Amino acid sequence: MGLKESLAKLSMVTLKRGEVLFKEGVPSNGAMFFLFEGQLDIYKHIEGKHTKLRSILPGEFFGEMAIINNSPRAASIVTVSDSAKIGVINRNSFVKMSQEAPEFLFLLLKRVIERLYETDSKIRAIKRAKDDAKSGKVTENPMKDSPAVDPDSIPMISVDDVIPNSE
Template identity: 35%
Template sequence: MADLENKRIFLVATPSLELNSQLEDVIKNHVSNTTVFTAMDGIEALRKSENVPPHVVVVDHQIQKLSAYELTKKLLLRKDRVAVIILSPEGEEQAFIDEMVTGQVQFLSGTGKVSVFNSHVTRALNWVSHEDKSIYHLRFLSPEEHLIKEGDKADFVYILKNGELKAYKQDGENEIVLGNIFPGEFVGEMAYINGEARSANVISVTDCELIEIPAESLDAVLFSKPAWSKALLKTLSKRLKNSNEEKAVKVD
């Protein structure tokens, strides 16, 4: 299976050329560094998935020759880590209870709103990237999705690869914006360094892609990746500079 950091492979299988094209455009607009293959029936989808194993398969319940249910069952038997989104008004939920809990299989009633479809894609990518054997993995967020909540335990530290985040504190009904976070910056590092609970909330402004590192593995990961150590130093330097500027404004 190709690494998600290098390329995201999608397979879209519906009996409609127009729908295949629409879904391909939506996926490419939502997920960076993506290749999308399409198929018109279940047999073609199965063949293409064998030639180039996909990370995520989007399949319409109306496909012919091999049903969406049978295609999904065959995909789940493979060693490749693959997530499936089934476009179905009713679906075969009872056959995939365990997979639905984890997010490996999801049912979507039609394509609906683009934001709803994108949220299913985000959950599928998160499932694909979360392998127990990984020291770190990718995390995907849709817009306005919380990454960190004030008061939570600092189990992970993040590096933002793509997108934009916003840090804020809640004061009653008022939201106090602390600043925005951009690609290349660490997120949640202060709680790890201080050994304290999260001191602020962090929410996605746009679609985001992050590297999620378990806090207990951070030292080892930074030792093995000097570029990430440099990114952490830059982030801490920026935080210190912003803090000093705020103090200077208050003094003035």
């Protein structure tokens, strides 16, 4: 069985514009996700502000840290399209997908490494801009295209109903 067939078996969640899938710092439910349709934005609390890090587009996995170590969510995820269709991957699904479609692990690892580089670079640019502002230098805002959204002000959507217990 291939990756497409494995993804087709996932439990699905549909979110509407403005709905929050999860918030930064909340305990993880041990699930990661795959975006089938729509667009989500990732926000992180940096230097006292909710800052958009990037968008999640169809075909992307996200939330994988929850599968690996069940740590609190590292960022907030907000739906920005009219709706978003999301597949839920719990630990059992993750193991099955890994066995049935070994290319899944390679794609996931590749993307995680790319994201680490992207996020690190973006955070450094934000901090550099802040340091420049303190010293009086004029620099372009590295997050100039980021809308001012506070994920904490938007109610979080519970997806626990569609996430089978992965223990």
